Amino acid sequence: MSVAEFDEIAPKYDESRGGTERAAGFARMLAPLLDPARPVLDIGVGTGIVAAELTSLGHTVHGLDLSPGMLARAKDRLGARxxxxxxxxxxxxxxxxxxxxxxxxxxxxxxxxxxxAEVGRVLRPGGRYLVIPAGGTRPTDDIGLLVGELENRLDPEGSRRDGPEWLAPIAAAHGLVYEGTASERPTSFQVSPRAMAASLSRGLFTGAWAVGGEATRLVDETRSRLLALPNPDVPRVRRGADVVLLFTRGT
Ligand SMILES: C[S@@+](CC[C@H](N)C(=O)[O-])C[C@H]1O[C@@H](n2cnc3c(N)ncnc32)[C@H](O)[C@@H]1O
Structure with missing residues (x-):
């Protein structure tokens, strides 16, 4: 999504993304992997909802983000940091x-x-980078296969893929060692093909890409294919996992 889009959704971001429950769950996964005696840099801190939960667990968090709208909310939570x-x-x-x-x-x-590349540059030798990906595990149901195919076509270089199979080799090129999954929490939610098609219209899952021209055509095509699946109003149960990917800066 563009910065302008994040600015726009900022007032509704927290409630539309699982609210405090998601943030507290993420913080509980991250906290044991962080040293409370040292500051934490949250890159892409957004509204600061996760950072605030980490703070309440005893960590000092500094946040950076490109969207002034998202950051305005983070400032309420984290102050000048x-x-x-x-x-x-x-x-x-x-x-x-x-x-x-x-x-x-x-x-x-x-x-x-x-x-x-930037994380590899700024971390001190032995320093840690913890990533909770959004799309780490891809559901393999009929919806997941169509959406996965769309993502591959929109982003063949994988520049917005955040699973370890994509990130580990990139990290290695920048002095970061992928140590594996450091924490895992099963998740489950339901979505119907029709609901997913509607999400695509609103740019929810393709929002990371500038949708126009050929991309718009691909999104439209996927939406039609979703609606043509059997029982498009019946939700599919989708099981996945929230994970923390641990990278360390080589010495
Ligand atoms: C999906 S939100 C996640 C926010 C927060 N980490 C959370 O878990 O609630 C993604 C955030 O990344 C920020 N972002 C996108 N591109 C960025 C960039 N190039 N540099 C810094 N932040 C960026 C957006 O402004 C947005 O706040």
Whole structure:
């Protein structure tokens, strides 16, 4: 999604993305992997909802985000410890960060190669980068197969893919070692083909890409294919997992 789109959805972002329950769940997964004696840099902090939960668990969190609208809410939560900044050009000294996190950032707009290059630059040797991906595991039901195919066609380079199979080799090129999944929490939700088709119209799942021209045609085509699936009003139960991917900066 563009910065303007994040600015626009900022007032409704928290409630539309699982609210405090999601944020507290993410914070509980991240906290044991972080040193409370050292500051945490939250890259793509958004409204600060996850950072605030981490703060309540005893961590000092500094947040950066490109959307002033999202950051305005983060400022209410974190005070002066937030700043507008591009994850692809961090205003941070090389080798100066002990620990950084990004939750639901790498699918959301920035080029994953540019972000990992910057994280590799700013982390001190031995420092940690924790990522909670949005699209880490892809459901393999009939909806998931169609949406996955669409994502591949919209983003053949995988610049907005955030699963470990995409991130690990990129990270390695920037001095970061992928250590594996450090925490995992099963999730389950239901969606019908019709609801997914409607989400696509609103750009929910394709929002990371500028949808126009050929991309619009591909989205329209996928929407038609979703509506042509058997029983398009019957929700499919989709099981997945929230995971924390752990990267360390090589020494
Ligand atoms: C899906 S939201 C996640 C926000 C927050 N981490 C959370 O879990 O609630 C993605 C965030 O990434 C930010 N973002 C997108 N591209 C960015 C970039 N290049 N640099 C910094 N932040 C960016 C957006 O403004 C948005 O706040």
């Amino acid at each position: 937030v700043a507008v900044a591009d994850a692809c050009r961090l205003p941070v000294q090389s080798g100066s960060v002990d620990q950084a996190v990004s939750t639901w950032l790498l699918h959301a707009g920035p080029d994953n190669r540019a972000v990992l």
